[in-house]
Amino acid sequence: MSILKGEKKAREQSNRINGFLLIAFLVLGLIGVYWCNDLLKGKILGESASTQGEGVDALIYVTLAITGVVFVLTQIALFWFAFKYQEKEGRKAFYFPHNNKLEVIWTVIPAIALTILVAFGLKHWFQLTSDAPKDAAVVEVTGKQFNWIFRYPGKDGQLGRRDFKAIDPANGNELGLDWNDPLNKDDFMPTELHLVVGKPVKFIIGSRDVIHDVGLPHFRMKMDAVPGIPTTLWFTPKFTTKQMQEKTGNPDFTYEISCDQMCGSGHYSMRGVIVVETQAEYDAWVAKQKSTYDLTHAAAAPAAPAADSTQKVIAAK
Numbered sequence: 001m002s003i004l005k006g007e008k009k010a011r012e013q014s015n016r017i018n019g020f021l022l023i024a025f026l027v028l029g030l031i032g033v034y035w036c037n038d039l040l041k042g043k044i045l046g047e048s049a050s051t052q053g054e055g056v057d058a059l060i061y062v063t064l065a066i067t068g069v070v071f072v073l074t075q076i077a078l079f080w081f082a083f084k085y086q087e088k089e090g091r092k093a094f095y096f097p098h099n100n101k102l103e104v105i106w107t108v109i110p111a112i113a114l115t116i117l118v119a120f121g122l123k124h125w126f127q128l129t130s131d132a133p134k135d136a137a138v139v140e141v142t143g144k145q146f147n148w149i150f151r152y153p154g155k156d157g158q159l160g161r162r163d164f165k166a167i168d169p170a171n172g173n174e175l176g177l178d179w180n181d182p183l184n185k186d187d188f189m190p191t192e193l194h195l196v197v198g199k200p201v202k203f204i205i206g207s208r209d210v211i212h213d214v215g216l217p218h219f220r221m222k223m224d225a226v227p228g229i230p231t232t233l234w235f236t237p238k239f240t241t242k243q244m245q246e247k248t249g250n251p252d253f254t255y256e257i258s259c260d261q262m263c264g265s266g267h268y269s270m271r272g273v274i275v276v277e278t279q280a281e282y283d284a285w286v287a288k289q290k291s292t293y294d295l296t297h298a299a300a301a302p303a304a305p306a307a308d309s310t311q312k313v314i315a316a317k
Contacts, residue, residue, distance in 0.1 A: 011087070012087065012088075012089075015086045015087050016086070018086075019082065019083040019086045020083070022079045022082050022083050023079060023080075023083050025079065026075065026076065026079035026080070029075070030072065030075070030076075045217055045218060046247070046248065047247070048218075048219070048220050048238070049218040049219050049237060049238055049239050049244065049255065049276075050216075050218075050219035050220060050221065050235040050236055050237055050238055051235070051236040051238055052124070052127065052128055052219075052220070052221075052234075052235045052236065053218075053219050053220030053221070053235070055124050055127075056124055056220040057220060059117070059120055059121060059124060062117070062120075063117055066113060066117070128221065128233045128234065128235065129231075129232060129233055130234075132200055132201075132202035132232075132234035133200045133234075135199070135200065136199070136200035136201055136202045136234055137195070137196065137199060137200070137201045137202070138152075138153060138157075138159065138201075138202050138204065139151070139152055139193065139195075139201060139202070139203055139204070140152075140159055140175075140203075140204045140205075140206070141193075141203050141204070141205050141206075141214055141225070141257070142174075142175060142205075142206045142207065142208055142225070143205075143206075143207045143208065143212030143213075143214070143225040143259060143263070143270070144174075144207065144208035144209055144212075145209050145210065145263060145264050145266060146259075146263070146264065146266030146267065146269045146270050147269070147270060147272070148257060148259075148270065148272040149174050149175060149189060149208070150189060150190055150191075150192070150193055150272075151175060151187055151188070151189050151292075152187065152188050152189075152190070152286075152289075153183075153186075153187055154185070154186020154187055154188065154291060155186055156183060156186060158183050159183065159187060159204070160177055160178065160181040160182075160183035160184025160185075160187050161177075161178040161181040161183065161184065162175055162176050162177055162178060163176045163178050164176050166178060167208070171296060172292065172295060172296040173292075173296060174189070174208075175189075175208070177292060177293075179293060179297075184292075184293060185291060185293045186291050186293070187291060187292055187293070188289040188290060188291050188292055189292045190289060192272065192273040192274070192275060193257065193272060193273070193274040193275065194274075194275045194276075194277065194282055194285050194286075195237050195274060195275070195276045195277075195282075196237070196276075196277065196278070196279050196282045197237050197238070197239065197240045197243075197276050197277065197278060198236065198237070198238070199236065199237075199279070200234055200235070200236045201234060201235065201236070201237070202232060202233075202234040203223070203232060203233055203234065204230055204232055205223050205224075205225045205230065205231045205232065205233070206225055206226070206227070206228075206229075206230050206231075207225040207226055207227045208227070209227065210227070210263050210264065211224060211225065211226055211227070211261055211263065212224075212225040212259045212261050212263050212270070213225060213259055213260040213261035214233075214257060214259075214260075215257065215258040215259065215260035216235075216255075216257055216274075217256075217258070218244075218255050218256075219235050219237065219255075221233055221235055222260060224261065225261075237276045239276065240276045240277050240278065241253070241254065241255060241274075241275050241276050241277065242277075244276075254273050254274070254275075255273070255274035255275070255276060256271055256272065256273060256274060257271070257272040257273075257274055258270065258271055258272075
């Protein structure tokens, strides 16, 4: 067709068609962006389930607002310029090699905006990784291929010492707890996390093998679990699990902890359950827990000696 029409005429026709298509793509694209936002708004994670997460959400919304405005303006300019300044008869492109004023404007303004966003981000980061309140509960969260290990301090409120050389999963010592340390005698390791609503909780995070990542989407928290380098974060749950079931209209709703770091072939299975409950419910749950020391040493405990027949007869009389 280009040969029949002539190269110049075919090129001009293609330019006009592409120019109109660019405008159509711009209009339909912006409508699609608005429609998707309106359709999915509030349907992803909903309200933050932690007090600290409110600040994270606010920062996300501010970032989306700023970048959204920039996105819309730059896309309109991009597609409009492509349409308006397409090749036409008698039009010559203006050679515009450099402009110091424009360079300063579009460098300084984004730099200032990003600096402000980073500053607010660091403010939240330093808050979440700072020292937790004195009344905060403490839970140790350890990742391994491919599940999470949780450890709570007992009545003494302190976690016992660990030694990686003492790790012995076959005998129930998943974390290498040092049984010579008295603080380990009452620590317990449940299969799910239990937290108290309205009470700060501090996570001491680590890994037994590769790098994992503690993901707490409903609480807007996230922290790497690195072998040999403990990391921490703290937050305050706002709603119990039952309240979230009512708020979401989902009777099967559960908080979860996920691994947000690709850690191997079983990465998909690293999902843990978190139960947020009242203080009374939490205390009742703790009362039912047995210490890891008792569980691991129960099998090794000697059986009680059987009484001989003479003693049994005497006792009967």
